[in-house]
Amino acid sequence: MTWFKRETQGIFTQTEEKKEVPEGLWFKCGSCKTTILTDDVHANSWVCPKCDYHLRIGSDEYFEILFDNKYTELDANLEAANPLEFVDSKPYSDRIKATQKSTGLKDSMRTATGKVDGVPMTICCMDFNFIGGSMGAVVGEKIARAVDHCIANRQALMIISKSGGARMMEAAFSLMQMAKSSAKLAQLGREKLPYISLMTDPTTGGVTASYAMLGDFNISEPGAMIGFAGPRVIKETIKRDLPKGFQTAEMVQETGFLDFIVHRKELKTKIAHILRMLM
Amino acid sequence: MQFLDFEKPIQDLYEELDRIREVSKKSKVDLSASISDIEKKIEESKKSLYKNLSGWQRVQLSRHPERPYTLEYIERISEGFVELFGDRNVKDDKAMVGGFGQIQGQTVMFVGHQKGNTTKQRQYRNFGMANPEGYRKALRLMKMAEKFNKPIVCLIDTPGAFPGIEGEERGQAEAIARNIQDMFLLTVPVVCVIIGEGASGGAIGIGVGDRVFMMENTWYSVISPESCSSILWRSWEHKERAAEALKLTAKDMLGNGLIDGIIKEPLGGAHVNPEEAAKNLQKKIVESLKELIPMDAEERIQERMAKFVKMGVFNEA
């Protein structure tokens, strides 16, 4: 009931949800405030070379980091419908169109297939700047088809999550994507094909409570926020302050729900290494 | 009986009825004609009032303080219920109950959220908001049902999974995700019924079934109308509008193909006549089990998966 506080930011404040990928020549790190050449940050997998801060990046960047040279995008033409004719400050379909225009994306998840350090695999990656990376029917369907593709081609699947949770404008349809994606991942599991879930900053709500937590390998990047309920909601409910480091990847690993945290520069070689040992 | 705000006209009629009865008793005048007049009026206005309830009014009824909760339904629809406690790991979650019982001779495993009827009970039951150990207790019991080849009945009634520090630390999200996935693979029949509130992940965490039903005056969605309102319009004031927008009633959910059927409630809601409500619930469960039990386990699993995989509307250019 309370997954949307973070998404609120996504809906109303355009600046906060922007990708952190800098567009100019120079980049000022939001964490250590150092000014660095953008090219140097890019060459460092969008991690600040000074303080190791992992910038929030999108599917374009992850695909570039992970795939060897080229990859093929799958199911690129799926778009959200508006089955409930949902209207808030504007009709949901208008919001979709406007967001597509401003982001150049079709929805909050893209699927691509290719080789990662020589290992063939399929990757679904979420984009937070598309309505807070919210999960609607398109996300569920993309995962469903990615699983089918992996089964048909005997490949491993990786899902990179970055999401405020379910997409309110699709209401119960969105809720059912938790079940849909989990069912498809169960099918992948029955085929004994590996599923790697990378939870990036932030992964919350119904996404965490479905496919993000169902990996054979649940992994994350340093400092990523991972949780079910948003921190504000928890604070309002229990009426006390949250412990330091609460809902960080480091804490989630400590409490037993992450297999490991990996530096973005080592991500590619590490997952390829694991898959080579298994397949 | 407690009346809700929109039930005011009926409350007025009941009060008038009481007044006339009092007068009749005191004055020893025969007022039976006016009494039956008002009784007729009550029936008529009930019929017209409850025929077309708004989404928000259904939400209100789903939260009626006198509404029957899981343990009451279990008591009414089964015999020999043995409650089973604990997740065998951390503790016993009072917001999630379960155990074996028999419905007309058929042993089933019941699992359900539990709310309380009194202030003290409400707190004891954490308002029906389970922690990870509640979901893990539910899964433990479902796996036991699978072991002994007994069908599972899940009764859903929660304002959401509990958002707390310990719950996060013990993996609230993982517990819900695990339940959803493992419920798809259960080799025994699973029947789920929303008997009150079906709020988001907390509800679907025990909501994956071969049959999913909603009782007539319940709601099921990804967010409560209040929270939806506060996000979209920055205040809880627009909960009526949010309830409409979310299309969260049983009728909407059936129309959108997201549930398999609706269970009738007595006129005015389940609390008006819990016995009748329980009877309708029992009938639907028995009917469903009759269809599901003869099926091959793998066929049931495939159909269960296919049903949920079909959910979702999108465009493909």
Ligand SMILES: [Zn+2]
């Ligand atoms: Zn830095």
